[in-house]
Amino acid sequence: MSARKRSLPPEILFGVAYYPEYHRSDRLITDLDLMAEAGITVIRVGESVWSTWEPRNGEFDLEWLSPVLDAAHRRGIRVIVGTPTYAVPPWLQTAYPEIAGERRTGERIPWGARQEVDYTHPAFRFHAERVIRRIVARYAAHPAVIGYQVDNEPGLVLLHNQGVFAGFVRALKKRYRDVETLNREWGLTYWSHRIDDWSELWRPDGNTFPQYDLAWRRYQAEVTAEFIAWQAEIVREYATEGQFVTTCLQYPRGGVDDRTVFAPLDIGSGNPYYGMQDRLDATTQLPALNYWTTSGVAGMFRQADRLYSSKQQRYLVTETNAQAIDAAEHNFPPYPGQLRQSAFAFVSRGAAMIEYWHWHTLPYGAETYWGGVLPHSLVPGRVYREVSAIGAELKDLGGAFDGYVPDADAAILWSNPSRYALQFMPPFAAGGAPDEESYERIVDAFHAGVIAAGGQARILHAEQARALGAAELAARFPVLIAAGLYVSTDDDLAFLRDYAEHGGHLVLGPRTAYADDEARARVAVAPAGLTDVAGVSYEEFSTLEREVGVRTEDGDAAGAGTLWADGLIPHDATVLARYAHPRFGDFAAVTTRASGAGRVTVVGTVPDATLASWVCAQALELPPAAVEASSPVTVASGTAGGARYWFVFNWGWEPQRVRVAVPLADARTGDDLPAGAELELGPWDVRILRGDLG
Numbered sequence: 001m002s003a004r005k006r007s008l009p010p011e012i013l014f015g016v017a018y019y020p021e022y023h024r025s026d027r028l029i030t031d032l033d034l035m036a037e038a039g040i041t042v043i044r045v046g047e048s049v050w051s052t053w054e055p056r057n058g059e060f061d062l063e064w065l066s067p068v069l070d071a072a073h074r075r076g077i078r079v080i081v082g083t084p085t086y087a088v089p090p091w092l093q094t095a096y097p098e099i100a101g102e103r104r105t106g107e108r109i110p111w112g113a114r115q116e117v118d119y120t121h122p123a124f125r126f127h128a129e130r131v132i133r134r135i136v137a138r139y140a141a142h143p144a145v146i147g148y149q150v151d152n153e154p155g156l157v158l159l160h161n162q163g164v165f166a167g168f169v170r171a172l173k174k175r176y177r178d179v180e181t182l183n184r185e186w187g188l189t190y191w192s193h194r195i196d197d198w199s200e201l202w203r204p205d206g207n208t209f210p211q212y213d214l215a216w217r218r219y220q221a222e223v224t225a226e227f228i229a230w231q232a233e234i235v236r237e238y239a240t241e242g243q244f245v246t247t248c249l250q251y252p253r254g255g256v257d258d259r260t261v262f263a264p265l266d267i268g269s270g271n272p273y274y275g276m277q278d279r280l281d282a283t284t285q286l287p288a289l290n291y292w293t294t295s296g297v298a299g300m301f302r303q304a305d306r307l308y309s310s311k312q313q314r315y316l317v318t319e320t321n322a323q324a325i326d327a328a329e330h331n332f333p334p335y336p337g338q339l340r341q342s343a344f345a346f347v348s349r350g351a352a353m354i355e356y357w358h359w360h361t362l363p364y365g366a367e368t369y370w371g372g373v374l375p376h377s378l379v380p381g382r383v384y385r386e387v388s389a390i391g392a393e394l395k396d397l398g399g400a401f402d403g404y405v406p407d408a409d410a411a412i413l414w415s416n417p418s419r420y421a422l423q424f425m426p427p428f429a430a431g432g433a434p435d436e437e438s439y440e441r442i443v444d445a446f447h448a449g450v451i452a453a454g455g456q457a458r459i460l461h462a463e464q465a466r467a468l469g470a471a472e473l474a475a476r477f478p479v480l481i482a483a484g485l486y487v488s489t490d491d492d493l494a495f496l497r498d499y500a501e502h503g504g505h506l507v508l509g510p511r512t513a514y515a516d517d518e519a520r521a522r523v524a525v526a527p528a529g530l531t532d533v534a535g536v537s538y539e540e541f542s543t544l545e546r547e548v549g550v551r552t553e554d555g556d557a558a559g560a561g562t563l564w565a566d567g568l569i570p571h572d573a574t575v576l577a578r579y580a581h582p583r584f585g586d587f588a589a590v591t592t593r594a595s596g597a598g599r600v601t602v603v604g605t606v607p608d609a610t611l612a613s614w615v616c617a618q619a620l621e622l623p624p625a626a627v628e629a630s631s632p633v634t635v636a637s638g639t640a641g642g643a644r645y646w647f648v649f650n651w652g653w654e655p656q657r658v659r660v661a662v663p664l665a666d667a668r669t670g671d672d673l674p675a676g677a678e679l680e681l682g683p684w685d686v687r688i689l690r691g692d693l694g
Helices: 028-037 063-074 090-095 122-139 162-176 179-186 210-236 258-262 296-309 338-348 382-397 416-424 438-452 462-468 470-476 490-501 609-619
Strands: 013-017 042-045 078-082 102-104 145-149 244-246 268-270 315-317 351-356 410-414 457-461 479-482 505-508 541-543 548-552 557-566 574-579 588-595 598-603 605-607 633-640 643-650 656-660 664-666 678-681 685-692
Touching: 013 382, 028 063, 042 063, 042 351, 063 078, 078 122, 122 210, 162 179, 162 210, 179 210, 210 244, 210 258, 210 416, 258 268, 258 296, 268 296, 296 315, 296 338, 296 410, 296 438, 296 457, 338 351, 338 382, 338 633, 338 643, 338 685, 410 438, 410 462, 416 438, 438 457, 438 605, 438 609, 457 462, 462 470, 462 490, 470 490, 479 490, 490 505, 490 588, 490 598, 505 609, 548 605, 557 574, 557 588, 557 609, 574 609, 598 609, 605 609, 643 678, 678 685
Parallel strands: 013 042, 013 351, 042 078, 078 145, 145 244, 268 315, 315 351, 410 457, 410 479, 479 505, 505 598
Antiparallel strands: 541 557, 548 557, 548 574, 557 605, 574 588, 588 598, 633 643, 643 685, 656 678, 664 685
């Protein structure tokens, strides 16, 4: 099954997740009237309430949604219908207790939350298919319905159920053929783990082999992808022409590979939550939040670029902040203006829809303090007014961003297998414990460096980059950053070499090329397969318990290395910077060397913000700036409809002035801005400008 060409309106969709069934009184008409007044053009419905769709086994109530769709359609509000398979009803749990998922072998997940189910289990699949068919058959022809979201944030649990483990063993047999091959490839001689029969393969709970774990994680991602593709295939039996099928991802989930999940779907979708208030202040650095909520301006842009990376096309934001999010102790509603900033930040990186979680703040349940557009009182307030202003602005912009493609000055490789491997054996620690976000820390440092240097990044899965070919990649992206590419095939390494040979500037970061496709440390001088083109090697590496200063060869401070230091030994590379340290100063921190028609730069540490910006500034070849700005102002751009658009953001409290270097126009009003004109941005402000391509 393959994705179809999806049908989206030319304008940016603007909406909310809407659950009228969660209200304690009937507010449908009031809600939809308020939405229409706020410029809401789309709602997502139905994905959380299987027990409402099917209150008892085989007894369906399908009509409760009809008034919602009818009333939405009368107001010109489009609808995305969700399949309710991520939250199973109590009658199904009690009738089939064996469908409970297991986080550890034999230990069923207790009921009482969501996503507790083994979605490979035949009993679950039978009932899930039945409710999907009934819902979609009932509403596919409704004129308000433009698409479907199957499930919700899949991949939360690594399933240890017997059926999943049996499928894992079958997958291993298909890949390795016999146990002797498995013994050899996984190195099972170690600690006497050689097996003589497939039945001797141990369960994952006590596993210590990184090779086993990588295979296990890859299989879990396959299970999730198959489940979503299975649902999509059912939905498409009923969907009308032009209706799209998607799912929504929480990208850090452990059991998912976004590229494979979205491959058979029509469009990518995700739920980028981000730290608000001072965490969006470009002049302030606060400690990172938890794994699914990013901190900082660059962190939010990285989420946007990850959503684009899944299919290398525009995407839907199916959930994002409206007010405070997370648990009851995290109450950080956005400062005035930050909702508008974040909406256009996502648009500037390819979002075709902005949808808030959710319309009204719930008076009960686990998400009581996840603030919606309306507060608990349900009386429209400041957030509603700001959302309304965004809606009015999007209406004025109309279809300006139809076909929008975000600009990119550098490509950054993303590797889910490397993420899995560095979660199992994290090279860094956090709070005295292994840091399972080690992979993200490496990639994020370089991504943030691109932004700080005034550039923009396109994140590419390693598989997508190889599919383009080295020559095409070098032509489209003159800088390629491969940082944290720990799990890599020989073909990956040859591809990186070819990229530089064809004129690209390859930037290598820590842990790249250290392991092979089985997560085995390569028996080769590091960076394996690249030492000659890089002109540098290393045999020692060290954890850094505190930052180590880095200085250029001229003695100028260039920032600091954090978390990790490769002891780079240059052979015929130019040393750009060294560690300012009595021991680590024996090594280079950053080197560069011409290679073929291109260049290879090696960074042996996780750079802090200053060093990352310095390294990226050395590598990037930026065109003359159309909008001259400096921190806390950032500029993002892209093209659509024969024009280029610039999004100019002020991430702070102080008003800022920027200078327009070429003739532009205000994208909303059409007012001309001659070259040399100055624009004032208020606190937490954004301006959108339009100009000719060039």
